[in-house]
Amino acid sequence: MKRISIASGAALLFLSGTSLAQQHQACTGPQLGTWKLQSWTGTTQVRQFKIEGKTLHIRSMPAKNPRDGKLSSSALVWTKVE
16 A cells, blocks of 8 residues: 655645556545545546656646636656655
């Protein structure tokens, strides 16, 4: 089982369960729990990713933002620190 926690000032996200990665897309689910993002609870989340050296780029698929109804996408950039 894989468990990832991401925290910010606005939300807390927990992902667990099977993850599938293929051709620069990753799917995590079906066990997804959120705090302040209830529309994601119990859903499978699809992300695009790219690895460049020590940097991982992750982008969400375009979707309707639950706060304002506008189509949006989010990006995360992680850099490995040694």
